Amino acid sequence: MKNKWNLVTLLESKMIGTNVMALVFDAPWWPGHTPGQYIDIRLTAANGYQAERSYSVASTIEEEGRIELGIELLEEGEVSPYLFALEPGAQIEVRGPLGGHFLWDIATPGPLVLIGGGSGVVPLMSMVRHHKLHLSDDSEREVFFLISAKTIGHVLYKDELEKFSRDDVNFHLALTLTEEAPIGWTGYARRADEVMINELFGELHDKRPLFYVCGSNSFVETLSGILVAAGFNPKSIKTERFG
Amino acid sequence: MIINDGFIPKRQVNPKVPPGQYVVNDFPVLSLGPTPDISINDWKLEIAGLVEAPQVFTWTEFERLPRVEMKTDIHCVTKWSKLDTLWGGVSMDFLIEQVIVSESATHLIAHSYDGYSTNLPIEDVRGGKAMIATSFEKEPISTPHGGPARLFVPHLYFWKSAKWLSKLEFVNGDIPGFWEVRGYHNYGDPWKEQRYLDD
Numbered sequence: 001m002k003n004k005w006n007l008v009t010l011l012e013s014k015m016i017g018t019n020v021m022a023l024v025f026d027a028p029w030w031p032g033h034t035p036g037q038y039i040d041i042r043l044t045a046a047n048g049y050q051a052e053r054s055y056s057v058a059s060t061i062e063e064e065g066r067i068e069l070g071i072e073l074l075e076e077g078e079v080s081p082y083l084f085a086l087e088p089g090a091q092i093e094v095r096g097p098l099g100g101h102f103l104w105d106i107a108t109p110g111p112l113v114l115i116g117g118g119s120g121v122v123p124l125m126s127m128v129r130h131h132k133l134h135l136s137d138d139s140e141r142e143v144f145f146l147i148s149a150k151t152i153g154h155v156l157y158k159d160e161l162e163k164f165s166r167d168d169v170n171f172h173l174a175l176t177l178t179e180e181a182p183i184g185w186t187g188y189a190r191r192a193d194e195v196m197i198n199e200l201f202g203e204l205h206d207k208r209p210l211f212y213v214c215g216s217n218s219f220v221e222t223l224s225g226i227l228v229a230a231g232f233n234p235k236s237i238k239t240e241r242f243g
Numbered sequence: 244m245i246i247n248d249g250f251i252p253k254r255q256v257n258p259k260v261p262p263g264q265y266v267v268n269d270f271p272v273l274s275l276g277p278t279p280d281i282s283i284n285d286w287k288l289e290i291a292g293l294v295e296a297p298q299v300f301t302w303t304e305f306e307r308l309p310r311v312e313m314k315t316d317i318h319c320v321t322k323w324s325k326l327d328t329l330w331g332g333v334s335m336d337f338l339i340e341q342v343i344v345s346e347s348a349t350h351l352i353a354h355s356y357d358g359y360s361t362n363l364p365i366e367d368v369r370g371g372k373a374m375i376a377t378s379f380e381k382e383p384i385s386t387p388h389g390g391p392a393r394l395f396v397p398h399l400y401f402w403k404s405a406k407w408l409s410k411l412e413f414v415n416g417d418i419p420g421f422w423e424v425r426g427y428h429n430y431g432d433p434w435k436e437q438r439y440l441d442d
Contacts, residue, residue, distance in 0.1 A: 005244070007245065042263075043247045043250045044244055044245065044246050044247055044250070045246070045247070045250045045251065045252050046246055046250075047252075049252040049256060050262070050263070051250075051252065051254070051265065052263040052264075052322055053322065054321060054322065076253075077253075078252065078253040078254055078265070082247070082249070082250050085249075091245060092245075092247060093244070093245060098426065098439060099425075099426070100422070100424075100425025100426040100427070101275050101421075101422075101425055102275075217271055217272045217387075220272075221272070221278060221387055224276065224277035224278070225277060225278065227277065228277045228280075234276055234277045234279065234357065235276070235358070237276050237277050238275065238276060239274055239275065239276055239277065241271065241272050241273065241274065
């Protein structure tokens with residue numbers, strides 16, 4: 001039953017960008033999920049107080065019995081600092097998979113366009129990894145991934161994504177850095193705008209692309225608005241907003 | 244249930260906050276796609292289904308209807324709650340009386356301009372529990388938060404308070420809406436933590 005709380009055990013955790021940590025849990029009971037879904041975490045204090053939060057799943061469905069979450073540290077937060085300090089072997093309660101709209105798998109036709117702001121990259125990573133594991137069946141699909149981050153250090157899963165980009169001519173990675181770009185930077189260095197969207201995705205108008213936009217409320221509001229203004233069908237744009 | 248060693252609460256238990264929720268001071272947004280652009284000049288609200296006097300209101304007509312205010316807490320299924328929010332609009336009791344809803348109607352289906360829908364038992368929109376809201380904190384509701392007009396049913400999780408309202412349809416029998424067919428609870432009582440399908 002997906003609504004039941006289950007225990008997961010931390011296998012490893014590692015930083016995947018400034019203030020963002022990937023936590024990999026052993027979850028033998030995990031029924032599998034659709035890329036884009038999330039889980040709920042529940043922490044219980046000694047006095048019985050409980051806190052719940054939702055986190056997106058970064059792992060793909062093929063990793064049976066194992067889930068990877070990407071969690072951003074909120075310094076004043078109640079739950080994320082505790083999760084950052086967890087040691088391997090620690091157990092927490094989770095339930096899921098959850099979410100029934102911000103979903104994508106290789107059965108979905110058409111080019112895939114992923115647009116992630118900051119930690120909004122996490123659920124999109126599950127989609128990319130799923131596609132990559134099925135590349136032999138899914139080699140014709142064009143995948144576009146635009147990531148907006150404050151600095152290069154804030155680009156999550158950068159090495160993995162750059163490898164995908166090198167290995168696959170149909171995988172198009174674009175980065176834009178909004179606060180600080182390194183010397184010699186050849187990517188974008190501004191907030192995403194309509195010019196950028198047209199440069200990157202303009203060729204897709206006749207190809208029925210599907211868009212997945214994830215990030216902060218203002219990022220998603222802005223980017224989904226730009227896509228509509230650029231002439232893409234609102235029904236082809238799915239959004240997930242963090243906070 | 245397990246105790247998470249070393250987990251120290253940073254928040255106080257607040258009897259106004261349902262289980263699993265936490266209080267925010269900002270106003271997050273939950274939506275499934277882009278925010279629709281609805282001009283007040285084109286805006287219409289249709290009230291139809293099992294009613295004796297179906298109506299279609301223009302914005303000007305709707306603005307002339309008697310207004311009520313509700314100051315209350317709202318609870319989003321994504322776990323934030325916002326306390327003491329002030330909303331203004333037209334009471335559902337008034338609208339139900341205006342269109343003369345049939346006794347055979349059991350549910351209200353709220354439809355939105357973006358294709359969204361959600362379902363509620365009629366008793367949940369009667370008795371001062373619900374309105375069509377057009378103002379938040381005395382200002383017009385901003386578009387990301389559902390303006391020009393949204394349903395406001397604060398005793399249920401806030402996805403029941405459909406944004407960008409286009410049509411109210413009174414029906415006999417339940418018709419699960421957008422989230423209700425996508426794994427979320429059919430009723431959505433925050434105090435019973437009815438978030439997902441089998442909660």
